[in-house]
Every structure is written in C-alpha cells, then in structure tokens.
Amino acid sequence: MGQTVGVIGLGNMGRGIAKNIAKGGHRLLVWDAIEEARTAFFDVGTIAAPADMAAQADVIIFVVPGSDQIESILADILGAAKPGLILWDFTTSDPTRTKGLAVQANAVGAGYMDAGMTGGGAKGADDGTMTLMIGGPKELFEKSKPVLTSCAGELIYLGPSGAGHTMKVVHNLITHTNFLACSEAGQLAEAAGIDLADMIKVFNAGNARSFISERRFPDHILSETWDGRSRVFNLHKDVGMAVALSKEVGSPMRIGHQTLAWLEAAVEAGMEEEDFTRLYPALGDLADT
Structure with a gap:
C-alpha cells in the first residue's frame, strides 16, 4: 500500500515529480504559492496547505527554489507534523543551510533529507528518470525508497546531512x-x-x-x-x-x-x-x- 506524500512546489520540476508519485500508487497532497499551479492538480491530488499536509503526510517533498522558501513555511509544518514525518529537500541549496534546517526538524522528531536532482532537467522529472544525490540518515533513505523510486530512475546515497546538496x-x-x-x-x-x-x-x-x-x-x-x-x-x-x-x-x-x-x-x-x-x-x- 502506498504512502501519503506531499509535494510543495509545482513548477517545472515539481509538476512531473508530483504526477509520477501519484502514478506510483501513493496518495498525493500538493501545494504551491501560486493558485494556478495548485488548480492544475484537482484531478491528480488533494490540495493541502503546508500545515494540513504535515498533519497527514508520511513524506513531504520540497521542490521550491531554495532554503528561503522552505524556511518561510517550516515552522508551520513542524508545528503540525505527524509523528515520523520525513521531509525531503529537492532544492539546490547551500549545504550549511540544509544542515541547519535538518537540526530544526530533528528537534521536533521529524526527519530531514537532502536530495539534489539531475538527469534531463524538467523532462527527466516528467519522465520519472532523474537521478537523486542523497544526504541524511541512511535509515530514512531506506524508509523513503518506495516514494523515491516512483519519481526517479537512480538513487545515489552519498552520506550524512548536506552531502546530497x-x-x-x-x-x-x-x-x-x-x-x-x-x-x-x-x-x-x-x-x-x-x-x-x-x-x-x-x-x-x-x-x-x-x-x-x-x-x-x-x-x-x-x-x-x-x-x-x-x-x-x-x-x-x-x-x-x-x-x-x-x-x-x-x-x-x-x-x-x-x-x-x-x-x-x-x-x-x-x-x-x-x-x-x-x-x-x-x-x-x-x-x-
């Protein structure tokens, strides 16, 4: 049975990632700051604001421009987080800031993983063939594999928090x-x-x-x-x-x-x-x- 997965950020990369997660049999929750981006997912997933998403999801994936956008909503997410929530940061961000976000998440019992994306850009995201460069606790990586394999072709684990970024x-x-x-x-x-x-x-x-x-x-x-x-x-x-x-x-x-x-x-x-x-x-x- 699939997991409940939230995707925050439905731009060039996030759209394909979200659709492939839904195709993979997972229950999909989505959010984007732009209303037009959200409404495009009425027939694919359920629209849920970040705090509502955090209360329901097993995994949340950030596909936003960078750490600034994550920081702006992280407190709301962590304040409502379902026990055992794993956050996946698919941004291209400063590894030092990534490690800081992981500390904040860990302080309330949430996991935080970083995953740099490569492999064909937005087309790779659309096709589900991209490669992920992964950092963070290995046990959380293993736990998230069913979600990750639905939206990526290759997963490369590199080490502790910040290694992927x-x-x-x-x-x-x-x-x-x-x-x-x-x-x-x-x-x-x-x-x-x-x-x-x-x-x-x-x-x-x-x-x-x-x-x-x-x-x-x-x-x-x-x-x-x-x-x-x-x-x-x-x-x-x-x-x-x-x-x-x-x-x-x-x-x-x-x-x-x-x-x-x-x-x-x-x-x-x-x-x-x-x-x-x-x-x-x-x-x-x-x-x-």
Whole structure:
C-alpha cells in the first residue's frame, strides 16, 4: 500500500515529480504559492496547505527554489507534523543551510533529507528518470525508497546531512561551466565560418561530447525553441554557491570564477528571468560588458 506524500512546489520540476508519485500508487497532497499551479492538480491530488499536509503526510517533498522558501513555511509544518514525518529537500541549496534546517526538524522528531536532482532537467522529472544525490540518515533513505523510486530512475546515497546538496553544487558547477564553454566554442566556430550544427555533430562523434552537446544544443538551441526550462537566475545561484563553497573548504578555483562572471554579466543585462538557453545568442553582447 502506498504512502501519503506531499509535494510543495509545482513548477517545472515539481509538476512531473508530483504526477509520477501519484502514478506510483501513493496518495498525493500538493501545494504551491501560486493558485494556478495548485488548480492544475484537482484531478491528480488533494490540495493541502503546508500545515494540513504535515498533519497527514508520511513524506513531504520540497521542490521550491531554495532554503528561503522552505524556511518561510517550516515552522508551520513542524508545528503540525505527524509523528515520523520525513521531509525531503529537492532544492539546490547551500549545504550549511540544509544542515541547519535538518537540526530544526530533528528537534521536533521529524526527519530531514537532502536530495539534489539531475538527469534531463524538467523532462527527466516528467519522465520519472532523474537521478537523486542523497544526504541524511541512511535509515530514512531506506524508509523513503518506495516514494523515491516512483519519481526517479537512480538513487545515489552519498552520506550524512548536506552531502546530497554538496554534490549538487559540484555537479552544477560542471554542468553550467560546460554549457558556457560549449557556447564560447559555438560562437568561435560560427565566427570562423563553421556551421553550429556541424560543430555539434563533430563534438558528439568525438571526445568533446557531453549532455550539453547531445541534448541541450540540439533540443533547445539548434531548434531555436529556447526552452531549457530553467532560468538564468538558477545558474547564477548555483555557480555562486560553488564559488562560495570553494572558499569555505579551501579548494582552488579559477574556471568557476569565469563562469560566474558570465552569469553576473547576464544578470546585470536583465536576463535573470530568461531561459538559460538564450545565453547563447546573447554571448557577444555579454562579452562586451
């Protein structure tokens, strides 16, 4: 028999996660601060405000932008929490803040797990094929597996609280740096008279291939659909956290600073809310800033 699962945050990632949890045979409760996002789930799950959700759910999954949004509702959730409630933080957040949220939850007997997401972005969430990078008590991970396997294809347990979000910061540093490196290469190829599609074809037949060249460029840039379904804001936040983490732990970083400089230029140019794939055609203007 399925568990009662709440999903808070029904944006690009949360929508797919919630629908797959319902398909997996679990009783679904949903909440989003935006009414239109909530009403889209009338025929899939039950709408429940965070405190009401906490009183009923075995598991609650946060799929919101970050720790700020969780902190704004955590007191209400913990004040009404059903005994044994396990909270899953699917955000991309500062691991130090994640550990602090876990302490708050543990103080009232609730569990708190962090799970960074990867594997195809919003499409991976829609298809239920994404990978989760998991931190927190292993026994709570094992207890939650029936819920997690309904919305993810691979589960990788990494260690104690904060480990999942630490790995997500490292992962996104590579992902976003690779996107901008491929974008620089594409601009160079086009300026030198080589067709962008031909460059991507060569990359994918050789050692330069990556998820960026295999999917991002063909699906969202060569197609001119510009629908990667993530904002420039998110990339800027993620790389900023990686740079901050490098300073905190004393790890050398230079390439990450250059990636952050590109993203800071994009934010200053007013692109914060635009789809990140639009960085490619804007690269020349951003270089001038």
